[in-house]
Amino acid sequence: MDKVLHKKALPKWLKELESYEIYAPQENDDLWSFELVKSFEFLDSNYSNCIQSPKKIIFPQTETLLKFERLENGKLEVEEQLPEDRKKVIFGVRPCDAKALTLMDKVFTGDFEDLYYTKRRNQTTLVGLGCNTPPSPQCFCVSVGGSPHSNEGLDILMTDLEDKYYLQSFTAKGNELLILGKNIFEEPNPDEKSMLKRIHQEAKNKFKTKLREIEKIPDKLKGMFDSSFWDEEAMSCIRCGICTYLCPTCHCFDINDEVYSTSSLRGKRIRTWDTCQFPDFTMHSSGHNPRPDKASRLRQRIFHKFQYFVEKFNAYQCTGCGRCISKCPVGIDITEILEKVKNYGS
Amino acid sequence: MAFLCKWCSSAGSDLAGVSRMEYPPNAVPITVMCSGSVSPLYIFNAFKRGADGVLVSGCHPGDCHYIKGNYYARRRIALVKKLLEFIGLEPQRFQMSWVSAAEGLKYTQIIKDFVKEIKPLGPQTKLRREK
Amino acid sequence: MVNPEELKNEAKKALKEGKVKYIIGYRKKPEESMATPAFIRRAEDSEILIWDPTCVHNLVRFLSDEKRRRKREKNPEQRPVGIVIKGCDSRAINVLLQEKFIAREDVYLIGISCEDNGVIDEKKLRKKLNGRKAKRVDFKEGQELIIETEEGKIFLPAKEILAERCLECKVNFPIVYDVLLGDKTKRKPEKEFASVEKFDSLSTSQKWDFWKNQLEKCIRCYACRSVCPMCYCDECVVDTISFAVSADTTAEEKANKIKWIEKSPVLSENIVYHMVRAIHLAGRCVDCGECERACPVNIPLRLLNNKMEKEAKELFGYEAGLDSQQPSLVACFRDEDPQDFIR
Numbered sequence: 023m024d025k026v027l028h029k030k031a032l033p034k035w036l037k038e039l040e041s042y043e044i045y046a047p048q049e050n051d052d053l054w055s056f057e058l059v060k061s062f063e064f065l066d067s068n069y070s071n072c073i074q075s076p077k078k079i080i081f082p083q084t085e086t087l088l089k090f091e092r093l094e095n096g097k098l099e100v101e102e103q104l105p106e107d108r109k110k111v112i113f114g115v116r117p118c119d120a121k122a123l124t125l126m127d128k129v130f131t132g133d134f135e136d137l138y139y140t141k142r143r144n145q146t147t148l149v150g151l152g153c154n155t156p157p158s159p160q161c162f163c164v165s166v167g168g169s170p171h172s173n174e175g176l177d178i179l180m181t182d183l184e185d186k187y188y189l190q191s192f193t194a195k196g197n198e199l200l201i202l203g204k205n206i207f208e209e210p211n212p213d214e215k216s217m218l219k220r221i222h223q224e225a226k227n228k229f230k231t232k233l234r235e236i237e238k239i240p241d242k243l244k245g246m247f248d249s250s251f252w253d254e255e256a257m258s259c260i261r262c263g264i265c266t267y268l269c270p271t272c273h274c275f276d277i278n279d280e281v282y283s284t285s286s287l288r289g290k291r292i293r294t295w296d297t298c299q300f301p302d303f304t305m306h307s308s309g310h311n312p313r314p315d316k317a318s319r320l321r322q323r324i325f326h327k328f329q330y331f332v333e334k335f336n337a338y339q340c341t342g343c344g345r346c347i348s349k350c351p352v353g354i355d356i357t358e359i360l361e362k363v364k365n366y367g368s
Numbered sequence: 369m370a371f372l373c374k375w376c377s378s379a380g381s382d383l384a385g386v387s388r389m390e391y392p393p394n395a396v397p398i399t400v401m402c403s404g405s406v407s408p409l410y411i412f413n414a415f416k417r418g419a420d421g422v423l424v425s426g427c428h429p430g431d432c433h434y435i436k437g438n439y440y441a442r443r444r445i446a447l448v449k450k451l452l453e454f455i456g457l458e459p460q461r462f463q464m465s466w467v468s469a470a471e472g473l474k475y476t477q478i479i480k481d482f483v484k485e486i487k488p489l490g491p492q493t494k495l496r497r498e499k
Numbered sequence: 500m501v502n503p504e505e506l507k508n509e510a511k512k513a514l515k516e517g518k519v520k521y522i523i524g525y526r527k528k529p530e531e532s533m534a535t536p537a538f539i540r541r542a543e544d545s546e547i548l549i550w551d552p553t554c555v556h557n558l559v560r561f562l563s564d565e566k567r568r569r570k571r572e573k574n575p576e577q578r579p580v581g582i583v584i585k586g587c588d589s590r591a592i593n594v595l596l597q598e599k600f601i602a603r604e605d606v607y608l609i610g611i612s613c614e615d616n617g618v619i620d621e622k623k624l625r626k627k628l629n630g631r632k633a634k635r636v637d638f639k640e641g642q643e644l645i646i647e648t649e650e651g652k653i654f655l656p657a658k659e660i661l662a663e664r665c666l667e668c669k670v671n672f673p674i675v676y677d678v679l680l681g682d683k684t685k686r687k688p689e690k691e692f693a694s695v696e697k698f699d700s701l702s703t704s705q706k707w708d709f710w711k712n713q714l715e716k717c718i719r720c721y722a723c724r725s726v727c728p729m730c731y732c733d734e735c736v737v738d739t740i741s742f743a744v745s746a747d748t749t750a751e752e753k754a755n756k757i758k759w760i761e762k763s764p765v766l767s768e769n770i771v772y773h774m775v776r777a778i779h780l781a782g783r784c785v786d787c788g789e790c791e792r793a794c795p796v797n798i799p800l801r802l803l804n805n806k807m808e809k810e811a812k813e814l815f816g817y818e819a820g821l822d823s824q825q826p827s828l829v830a831c832f833r834d835e836d837p838q839d840f841i842r
Contacts, residue, residue, distance in 0.1 A: 052622065053716075053797050068630070073795060074718070083718060084763035159632060258536040260560060262722035264795050280761050282499060284751075294762045300721070307744040315571075316564070351726050351793035352556065353528070353535035408778045409736065409759050412771045429838070439832035442841070443815065447781050447829075449840060450810045451774055454699070454803070456707025465842035478842055494707055497767035 023191040023200050025207035026183075026214055032065070038202045039111060042147070045079055046113040047072050056112060065114070065182075070157035071343065075119040075270030076112045080142045081126065083267075084294045087138065087277065092287040103290075104137055110146040111199065118163045118341040120150050120175030122270030128335045129273055138293070147195045150176040154225050160344030162357055165233035168341050170225040181218055188218045233357040236328075236338065238364050243329040246366060252317040255359055258352040259299075259316045265323070265346035265354075266297035271339045274298060298322050324359060369419040370395045370479075371410060373403045373438075376427035376468045383472030391476035392483040395423065402426065403464075404437030408448045411462065415452075415495040421461045421486045423478070428466040438466075457494060460485040500638055501611055501681040503550045506583070509609055509678050510545035513581050519607045522581035523561050525554040532633040533621055536561065548583070550611055550680075552636045552644055555618045555662065557787040558582050559591040562601055563731040581607040585618070587664070589673035590785035590820025591728040596675075597823045598783075600731060610673030612681030615642050616657050617665025620792075624660045664788035664801065667691070674821065692809040698802060710770070716796040717769040719762075723790035723800055724776065729783045736760065736775055773803060781807040782828020785820040 027035065036044070047069055048057040054072045056079060086103040093099055123143070130139040153161070153170035163169060173179045177196030181188045188210060191197050200207065210218075246252075266272040276296035281289035296303060299320075304313045313319050331339035340356070347355045372378040378399045384391065396419075400406055403426025414422045424445055432438040445464045453459045463482060467475050506524075513519045526537035526547040533553045538561075539545060559582065569575040584592060589610060595601045616638055624633060628648065637645045644660065646653045658666065665671075669691075672683045698706070721737070724730045737760045744753070760775070761768045784804040791801045811817040814837055817828050 051797055052626075055796075084765065254538075257538045257564075258561075260722075260725040262725035262793065263720040264722050264793075267718050267720045268795060276762060278762050280763070281755075284755055292761075292763050294764070296762075297720075302738055315567075349795045351722055351789070353531065353533065355528070358528075409775060412774055413759060416767050416771055436832070439836070440829065442836050442838055443832050444778075444829050446814055446837065446840065447778060447807065447810060450814075451777055451803075451807065453703070454706065454806045455710050455770065455774065456703055456705075458703055463842065464840065481842075494711075495767060495770060497761075498765065 023197050024210050024215075025189045025191075025200055025203075026210045027187045027189055027203075027207050029065070029185055029187065031206050032187075034206045035203045038204065038206070039199065042109045042111045044111050044113070045076070056114075065151075069114065071116050071119075071345075072114070073345075073349075074268060075122060075343065075345075076115050076146075076148065077119070077122065077126070077270050077273075079110065079112060080123065080146055081130075081139055081273065084292060085138060087291045087293050089290050090287070091289075094286075098287070105141050107141075108145060110142075111149060112146060113149045113151070115148050115150045115176065116153060116157065116343070117150055117170060117172040117174065117176065117179075118161070118168055118343040119270045120148055121163075121168050121172060121341045122175070122343070123148070124175040125271050125331075125335070125337060125339055125341070126273050128337070147177045147199055148175065149178045149180060149196075149199070152179055152181045152222070152225070154182055154221055156229050158344050158348060160347040160355075161229065161342060162231065162233055162344060163342035164226060164229045165231050165236055165357070166338050166340050166342045167236075170229065171222045181221060183214060183217055183221070186214070188214060233360055235364065236360070239360055240329045240332045242363050242366060243325055246363065247321070247325075249366075251362070251366060252321040253315075255354075255362070256316040256320040259320055259354060260352055261299050261301060261316055261319065262351065263297040263299055264349050264351065265356075266299055267295060268345040268349055270341060270343055270345075271327070272297070274303075298326070320359075324356070324363070328360065328363075369414040369421070370397045370423040370425065371400050371403070371406045372397050372467075373426040373433075374399050374401050375433040376431065377403070377425035377465075377475070379469035380425075380467040380471045380475045383469065384476045385472075387472050389472060389476045391479045394420075394483050395479050402432065402434050402437035403441035404432070404434065404439075404444075406441060406445070408444065411448055411452075412495070415457070415461075415492060416497050418492065418496045420489075420492040421463070421482055423463050423465065423482060425465045425467045425475075425478070428468055431468065455495075457492075458486075458489055460489065461492060500614065500640060501550055503548070505680050506550050506609070506611065507545045507548050509680070510539065510548055510581065510583075511542045513607060513609075514539070514542040514545065518578070519581035520576055520578045522548075522583070522607075522609070523558045524548045524581075524583040524609075525550065525556070525558075527551075527553070527635070532624075532635060550583075552616065552619045552638055552657075552661075553621075554583075554585070555621075555789075555792060557588050557591060557726070557728055557789045559584065559588050559595065559728040560726060560789070562595065562606065562728070565605075566601070566731075579605050579607045581609060583609045583611060584673050584676070585611055585613055586668065586670040586672050586674070587785055587787045588728075589675050590670055591787060592675055593820040593823040594729060594783050594785060595731075597820075597825060598827065608673065608676045608678070610676030610679040612672035612679065612683060613665070613668070614638075614671070614681050614684045615686060616644070617661045617668060617671065619644070619660045620662040623662075627655065627660055662788055662792075663694075664786050667693070667786075670821075675823065692805060694802060695805045695809050698806075711766065713798050714769045714773060715766050717764060717773070717798060718796060719764040719769065719772065720795060722793040722795065723798075726789040726793040727780070728787070729780055729785075730776070736779075737762075737772055773798075773800070777803045777807050780804055782811045782815075782817050783819050784808060 045056045046059045047054045089101045130136040177193045179190045305311045327339040426438040521540040525534040631648045634647045642657045
């Protein structure tokens with residue numbers, strides 16, 4: 023379903039969506055993040071992208087899996103805490119972040135369905151905002167098989183046509199939102215359709231593709247596991263967790279029991295994000311750590327994204343959002359490392 | 369939550385009990401070997417688990433069983449107190465005192481005053497963790 | 500003004516003479532405006548070293564990696580590590596020397612004076628340029644900076660884009676060094692602890708509202724900890740990894756294991772993490788500002804650490820990193836330490 027919406031009519035559409043929990047980019051002290059909001063100021067401002075992707079709404083950084091309590095009769099009660107039924111809409115999702123969710127879907131619905139993830143995922147409608155110009159100088163979605171107006175993972179894609187938005191709906195969930203808008207929308211005319219095509223084509227050309235021929239990388243990596251290449255590249259890494267926590271595709275997690283009282287026993291089992299960059303990520307309870315140094319951890323990150331994931335799911339676990347590059351405190355650039363990998367040994 | 373050093377303050381609180389002095393039952397005493405051994409982690413965790421107030425009490429300067437422990441405590445607790453105030457916790461909720469083994473009466477007075485000061489503030493919800 | 504060629508020559512000399520194992524300095528990637536840390540081992544690589552207002556990083560941070568590397572090697576090489584340091588970084592060296600984390604002969608210090616300038620705050624620069632991209636930033640005489648963009652050069656008064664900590668800098672040339680480049684220009688800093696005093700004038704509930712909003716944002720990426728030269732503990736209080744689990748460890752024991760700070764990034768845990776870090780850094784923080792710069796969600800961490808710095812100075816007459824022979828703040832005491840807060 024294709025529709026056109028005049029920018030001034032946007033608040034009217036919002037009113038019709040009151041049955042949904044609405045998330046949109048919200049600015050706070052120069053920092054954009056997806057929050058529960060009632061205003062759409064981001065559409066008029068110099069919004070580029072939120073510091074954290076919508077992953078944090080569908081796969082929250084901390085969530086309770088179950089509660090446990092030893093009752094007075096001595097019985098241990100365990101209660102699953104699945105997410106409650108709540109329809110959500112997230113506006114302002116860039117195509118790279120939406121594609122990232124399709125990659126996470128492969129992990130959480132593969133051999134085993136993670137109900138905590140799928141429940142939220144299925145109840146969330148994603149309304150994307152296409153990138154007429156690259157949001158950040160570090161964007162490289164086109165290098166990893168993405169595109170600034172891709173609809174992968176999106177239910178609706180909004181393209182900015184100066185004074186209006188061209189809305190394209192690709193799923194039943196997206197259609198539902200458009201139907202709720204009733205006659206706020208207009209049917210697109212041929213001029214608008216050709217403007218859309220033009221904008222989409224021009225946008226692709228504006229991306230300076232730093233990284234090319236990425237297909238060569240998975241095989242190259244296979245022969246580099248024991249190389250000292252990683253020691254040199256990881257010299258400036260400070261092993262914080264920024265690259266992984268801001269990455270829209272990273273999904274490793276830790277499960278801990280938070281015990282609130284030991285007599286009588288009461289607590290929660292909580293899942294939180296974890297990162298392969300922390301030294302104790304692979305620490306065994308025997309004390310052995312198979313990845314004791316920064317080099318092995320950096321290698322793990324690159325391999326996971328561009329070798330293991332490719333072998334398992336036939337896709338790169340990276341959508342080119344560029345957050346890891348712009349927020350790394352020491353300026354480590356994944357595209358630079360990948361270029362070096364590609365040319366390694368030649 | 370009252371962290372009392374074993375040699376002076378805890379003994380002082382025992383004296384108050386043995387002498388049948390009356391004072392509010394709100395203080396949960398924890399005996400530590402020395403006020404200097406009270407780590408900021410104990411204090412922050414006490415508040416995290418819902419303590420409405422925390423008291424650290426040790427021997428008077430010069431009387432420490434371990435000679436210098438209470439001097440270190442004096443420094444460290446001063447820093448913790450300033451930090452808690454800076455975060456926005458009401459200053460009355462965190463206090464320190466010197467109570468010797470003979471000062472049972474002083475101990476009861478300290479607890480009485482403490483309870484009187486923090487009761488009007490209500491329960492401590494800022495640093496308390498959510499269930 | 501410091502001539503970057505001098506820096507390259509000093510590095511080249513040290514490497515050629517075999518004085519150092521490698522040198523930690525700054526380099527710049529061709530497309531980027533900000534410097535990044537560089538590790539050079541061969542004398543000819545010294546050509547990539549730079550010195551300009553984008554050299555914000557505190558390279559002393561990498562000395563803890565060097566120490567860990569040495570621990571893992573069977574026959575560790577004993578030559579020192581060369582490191583390029585600014586005034587603030589030299590204070591960090593002093594603190595590490597004072598705590599005997601490193602020995603003086605483990606480092607070869609190439610000191611550079613910021614003279615009357617400092618390093619920039621990238622966020623301020625970006626705001627000033629309003630969409631234009633900076634290709635490079637250079638020092639200029641008279642407290643000015645030259646910013647080169649695609650459209651040409653812009654001259655800005657340094658004050659407008661220098662990092663906040665540089666505006667409050669007390670030590671703008673290294674106080675410990677093996678080689679010093681640049682003049683020991685004494686600088687008149689702005690009023691000491693001005694931002695802390697301003698914050699202290701707020702009411703208790705205003706302070707709480709401020710910190711509640713700020714610390715709710717924390718995602719516990721631990722970048723603040725990772726980038727700090729003084730946070731070198733092998734096991735941090737948040738990690739609690741040393742809990743030996745044997746075949747006989749009961750569920751009871753596991754449940755009773757002391758975990759000071761839970762992993763979930765909820766407000767209560769975030770507050771304890773940041774407060775404990777502030778206390779652990781009391782009397783050790785040298786205000787290099789890296790924690791605040793690295794934070795991806797813009798939490799004003801300097802404010803917390805500066806408060807501890809202020810209290811250390813006012814209550815105990817203590818300043819971190821000026822004397823490598825002084826005892827640490829909480830391992831010493833004076834008879835006249837204030838005790839008016841004690842009943």
